[in-house]
Amino acid sequence: MADLAERRAILAEALQDDAERLTEQMWEPAKIYNFGGKDNEYNERDVPEPPADAKRALMSTAAQAIDRSLKLVPPETDQQGLAAVDAWLRGMMGD
Template identity: 70%
Template sequence: MAHRRDQRPVTQDDYDAVARLHAEGLGRNEIARRIDRAQRTVSVIAAELGLTFDTTMTEEATRHRVAQLAERRAILAEALQGDAERLTEQLWQPSKVWNFGGKDNKYAERTVPEPPADAKKNLMAAAGMAIDRSLKLVPPDTDRGEDAARGMVGQLLTGLTAIYRDQQEQPNGEGDGDAP
C-alpha cells in the first residue's frame, strides 16, 4: 500500500490512544489534535474499534446556527423590502436634474415635479432587484389552505357518494334509483 509522504502508517499505539482518549470522553477533533492525526483517521480507527462519538452537542449547535442564519436572512429580507419601498416612493417625488454643458462647461440644475423617465426606469430596476433578493431570502408562504380545502371537499364527496349508494341498496323499494 503506497503512502503519501505526509502520512505515516497507523500503528497499534494510535488504536490504543484513540481507545483511551475516547474512554476519557474526548471528542474526535480533540483526539485528532492530541495524537497528531487527521480527523478522518481518528473516525476510521474509532469505527474499527466499534466506538462512536456523541454528536448531541454538534447537532444542537448546528440547529442553533441554522436558526441564527434564518433570522439574519429574515432581517436582511426585511431591509431589502424597505429599500424597495423607498425606491418606489422616489418615482413620484420632486427630483433634481443637472448637467455640465455649454462652451464654459457650466454646471446647471433644476428641480422637476418627478424624475425623468430614464431615472424612473433605474429606480424601478433597483426596486425590482431588492424585491427579488428579498423573496429569495425569505420566500412567501404559499400555503393558502388549498390542500386542506381539497381534502375536505373530497371527504364530503366520498360521504355523499356512500349515502347515495346506501339509499340505492335499501330493500322494499325505498331506494328506487332516483337521485335524492
C-alpha cells in the same frame, strides 16, 4: 443555523423597505442636473418628479431588491388562496 435564518429574514425585510423607498421616489420632487456647453457649466432644475430614465433606474433597483428579498425568504404558498385567485381570474377572462 437558526441565527442565519433570522439574519436572512432581517436582511429580507430591510431590502423590502429599500424597494418601497425607491418606488416612492419615482413620484416625489427631484433635482435634475447637467454639465455641458463649451465652458462645461453646471445647471440644475427642480422638477415635480424624476424624468423617465431616472424612474426606470429606480424601478430596476427596486425590482432587484424585491427579488433578493424573495430569494432570502420565499413567500409561503397558500394553495387555497391561489385557487381562489385563479378562479377569480378565469371568471374575469370569461373562461
